[in-house]
Amino acid sequence: MAPPCPPPELMEDLVAEILLRLPPEQSACLVRASLVSKPWRRLLSDREFLRRYRASQFPRFVPTTSIPPLPQPAADWTRAWALDSRHGRVLLLTWRRRLGENLVVWEPATSNWKELPKIDVGPNLSAGAVLCAVDGCHHLDCHGNPFRVVVVVSGPTGTVIWAYLYSSVTNAWSKPASLHSGMDCYIKYMERSTIIGDEIYFDMYNKILKYDLGKHCLSVMVDMPDDSWGNVHMLLEDGSLGLAGIRGSRLHLWSRKANPEGIDRWVQYRVIKLSKTIPINENLGQAARVIGFAEGVNIIFVTNGVGTFQVQINSGQVRKVDDHGSHASEDLLISNALHNSTT
Structure with a gap:
């Protein structure tokens, strides 16, 4: 037959x-x-x-083109690290012999890259963010449009923080905004930022640094849910600031909401049990911690030293994605999540 x-x-x-x-x-x-x-x-x-x-006014399209190799200028970079990626651009911190560190913005879809003017911040550049500068842009195909870059720098004692703003229109950096906190405020090195409107958030271990893009000023959020240093901030589906952290064998999720008096507070909205899906044994040095978040697919990455797992927030589904539990692979894992996520 x-x-x-x-x-x-x-x-x-x-x-x-x-x-x-x-x-x-x-x-x-x-x-x-x-x-x-x-x-x-x-x-x-x-x-x-x-x-x-x-x-069709569907605002959340995920590009699916394959990622080309890193751009190679005439004077090759000895090393390059990804500080941030957003709106079709990647912010790279590069290093060259005799020239030292510098910042580069790369568009993978077009293979175009732009080396930014140097700023004299020494070895203290902590984190950065790159974003489209066009108001009302849906970021579906904004390659070649003007963009902005924000970098934050911790002083040697951690009591002073500076922020610099770059505009591709003027090809220049602003004068620094400074914050004299009077307390230890070290920024987590090369951690991802979260952008909500004109506010850009950076991780400070048990605090959060907020940079106001419109006002070019800095402030520190100190009213955290607890004293843990293992939290990761993120953009939630409703547009609010979220926070994820592991306590014992549970993944705790918080959202920043205004109370009846109009004061913003952290509200816990979900707890996901991990003990049955992720091996957690603090006595064996396998304490789990959150290392990243993939926007658009609502996936949190958790490592326990012997592997890295992705946790889908909506369903609570857990899947192992890496056998080594390397924090250095976070950018690759987030990129893969955008291409291989499951519900």
Whole structure:
């Protein structure tokens, strides 16, 4: 008996119409759709499809083009570290022999890169953020648009912090904004930032540093849920600032909300048990901790020293993604989550 004939392939126009109707609040669906076949990946990366998707007012599209190699200028960088990635750009901290450190903004989709003017901050540059500078942009295809960069610097004693703002329009850095805190305020080195409106948040171990983009000023958030140093801040689906941290064998999630008096406070909104899915044994040096968060797919990364796991916030599903538990692999894990997430 002859095998049944395979079903006819869908016409590309029909596939596009179907993909345009995928739930906008579940951006991971588009990522998984790009893995079906090469034609689907090409379709999801097509400029015309991006334009139609943007016109449909679905605001959360996840680019699916493969990432090209790091750009190599004429004078090769000896080393390069990713400080931040957002809106189709990557902020790199590079190092060259005899020239030292400098900042570079790279657009992987176009392979374009721009070396920023040097700022004299010595070895104390702690963290940074890169973002689109166009108001109202959906960031679906804003390559080549103006952008801004913010870097924060801790003083040698941790009692003074500076922030510098770069604009690609003027190709210049602003005068630094400074904060004399009078207390130890060390910024976590090369940790990811969280952006909500004009506010950019940086991790300070058991505190959070806030930079106001519109006012060019700094402040410190000290009213944390507890004294733990293992929390990671993140952008929640409702647009509020979130916080994730592990206490014992449970993943605790908080949200920054205004109380009836209009004062912002941390409110715990969920606790996820990890003991049955992630080996946790503090006596054996395997204390679990949160190391990162992937925006758009609501995935938290947890390591326990012997492996790294991703926790899907909405479902609580846990999956092991790395056998080594290396904090240095966080950027790669977050990138992979955007291409391989499951619900």
